Amino acid sequence: MPTENQPGAVLTRTRRTLHCCLDVRGSLKTMSKRQLTGLFRHDDGTKCTADEAKDHLLEALAQGKEVLPFGPPCEGFDFSGGGCPGHDDPLPVVNAHDLVSMEIAG
Secondary structure (H helix, E strand, O other), X not given: OOXXXXXOOOOOOEEEXXXXXXXXXXXXXXXXXXXXOOOOXXXXXXXXOHHHHHHHHHHHHHOOOOEEEOOOOOOOOEOOOXXXXXXXXXXXXXXXXXXXXXXXXX
């Protein structure tokens, strides 16, 4: 049943950011050598071979990591399988005055 807004209730709009992660077990099971090649990079920027990538994934599993973030881990990242918990980002407030100001400036 839909709920109705109560008089005087403040509605806030937010957007939610979710960061992507890699399923370690799924990658080991389904990715081909061609797909594993270059999946990770060495500190000097060179691409890892398929065998090096596989070793990296197996090491992650040995450390109890079920998922790996793409890029640096975000705040609250759960390596045990939860991944990114999501982050609420409030939308900027736009009111009628701002819209008029934009039209005059534009």
